[in-house]
Amino acid sequence: MSDDMNELDTPTFRLAVAQFDQAAERMNLDPNLRQRLKIPERSLIVSVPVRMDNGTVKVFMGYRVQHDSSRGPSKGGIRYHPDVNLGEVAALAMWMTWKCALVGLPYGGAKGGVRVAPEQLSRAELQRLTRRYASDILPFIGPDKDVPAPDVGTNPQVMAWIMDTYSQQVGYPVPGVVTGKPLSIGGSLGREEATGRGVVYVTLEAMRHLGLEVEKASVVIQGFGNVGSHTARIMQEYGLRVIAVSDKSGGLYNPKGLDIPELLKRYRADGHRTFRDIKMGDWITNEELLALDCTVLVPAALSEQISHKNADQVRCRILAEGANGPTTLEADQILTEKGIFIIPDILANSGGVIVSYFEWVQDAQRFFWKAKDIQDRLQEIITAAFHRTLQFSMAQRATMRMAALMSGIDKVAQAHLARGLYP
Numbered sequence: 001m002s003d004d005m006n007e008l009d010t011p012t013f014r015l016a017v018a019q020f021d022q023a024a025e026r027m028n029l030d031p032n033l034r035q036r037l038k039i040p041e042r043s044l045i046v047s048v049p050v051r052m053d054n055g056t057v058k059v060f061m062g063y064r065v066q067h068d069s070s071r072g073p074s075k076g077g078i079r080y081h082p083d084v085n086l087g088e089v090a091a092l093a094m095w096m097t098w099k100c101a102l103v104g105l106p107y108g109g110a111k112g113g114v115r116v117a118p119e120q121l122s123r124a125e126l127q128r129l130t131r132r133y134a135s136d137i138l139p140f141i142g143p144d145k146d147v148p149a150p151d152v153g154t155n156p157q158v159m160a161w162i163m164d165t166y167s168q169q170v171g172y173p174v175p176g177v178v179t180g181k182p183l184s185i186g187g188s189l190g191r192e193e194a195t196g197r198g199v200v201y202v203t204l205e206a207m208r209h210l211g212l213e214v215e216k217a218s219v220v221i222q223g224f225g226n227v228g229s230h231t232a233r234i235m236q237e238y239g240l241r242v243i244a245v246s247d248k249s250g251g252l253y254n255p256k257g258l259d260i261p262e263l264l265k266r267y268r269a270d271g272h273r274t275f276r277d278i279k280m281g282d283w284i285t286n287e288e289l290l291a292l293d294c295t296v297l298v299p300a301a302l303s304e305q306i307s308h309k310n311a312d313q314v315r316c317r318i319l320a321e322g323a324n325g326p327t328t329l330e331a332d333q334i335l336t337e338k339g340i341f342i343i344p345d346i347l348a349n350s351g352g353v354i355v356s357y358f359e360w361v362q363d364a365q366r367f368f369w370k371a372k373d374i375q376d377r378l379q380e381i382i383t384a385a386f387h388r389t390l391q392f393s394m395a396q397r398a399t400m401r402m403a404a405l406m407s408g409i410d411k412v413a414q415a416h417l418a419r420g421l422y423p
């Protein structure tokens with residue numbers, strides 16, 4: 001990593017840059033462009049003071065990084081998590097750029113975050129935090145500039161507060177400033193489940209490609225947030241047996257298959273959200289979960305979960321990356337040598353931003369689509385991206401990850417070359 005990037009130098013950013021370097025090397029990318037695409041266009045750091053319910057003021061660190069806007073307004077989620085830092089946000093923003101280009105959305109990439117444990121805040125504190133953070137980044141976002149969305153630790157309600165704060169400032173309602181909003185203010189049908197649904201569509205395509213039968217397949221999912229829980233439910237709707245799920249405290253394993261709707265009901269009813277007391281299978285650790293023998297493993301939690309430490313133990317046929325950056329560079333190589341078919345994050349989890357795009361288009365047109373249209377168009381776009389990537393990977397004798405990165409980066413490079421350097 002060069003000295004210009006010291007501020008960003010964290011494990012997650014190093015992973016994103018190392019992936020980029022590998023792809024750029026293989027593509028023989030112009031060295032001038034290489035440097036340009038490594039460093040984000042704009043990085044904003046804000047301190048977010050919040051009056052807590054007990055009257056004290058706490059200050060939280062907030063970020064918004066816009067990695068690239070050569071192909072359109074930048075797009076990407078906002079994460080609330082205690083480990084958020086500038087380097088992580090910059091890595092996630094870079095992945096958004098490749099993801100949007102790979103699937104063909106007219107967007108660049110961005111990401112935001114606040115270093116906070118949202119579950120420790122009251123609803124009122126969360127609202128004050130969100131509105132202040134939104135005010136702090138307000139000059140840099142907008143439907144034609146940069147469009148936030150939910151990510152780890154945020155949800156439609158948080159998006160509603162951002163939309164309201166922005167609209168109050170400019171003086172008229174601007175639904176298109178964020179996606180992943182509630183339906184009542186211009187959200188889209190199918191947005192909440194979209195990432196999970198996309199994971200299922202590409203997994204089914206991969207199984208078909210590898211000649212694997214749905215009836216015999218088993219699925220293991222790490223993470224039971226927005227991505228993991230919807231992936232589990234929709235996998236089961238398509239006839240796949242989900243044998244294990246987990247959250248950060250641990251998971252449940254039942255080789256006969258878990259009844260996901262029942263599990264969801266009990267998990268949500270629980271209030272404190274743990275699988276520990278739900279007696280539907282054996283209680284296992286996340287380490288054990290990642291080592292289960294299965295057809296499909298879906299990491300749908302945080303980054304760098306599969307590393308050189310545990311990659312050897314992974315025993316799936318397909319790795320469908322619901323999370324962003326779940327596999328380190330070393331692990332990627334180990335899994336590839338083991339013959340595991342990897343559907344890389346920027347492809348596997350692109351369903352979320354694809355339906356965000358639908359939401360933004362619907363907001364701009366003030367014309368809303370039916371759920372069926374959303375599902376069909378999502379399936380069409382993500383399936384086409386899967387097959388383009390597969391063809392390219394076979395033609396280039398490259399892994400699916402390398403093929404996906406190369407296609408995404410190539411589209412961004414073409415946009416840079418067409419637009420040129422200003423002045």
Ligand code: GLU
Nearest residue numbers: 076077149151352353356
């Ligand atoms: N946070 C999601 C992602 O990482 C969605 C981003 C969006 O919809 O803009 O892809």
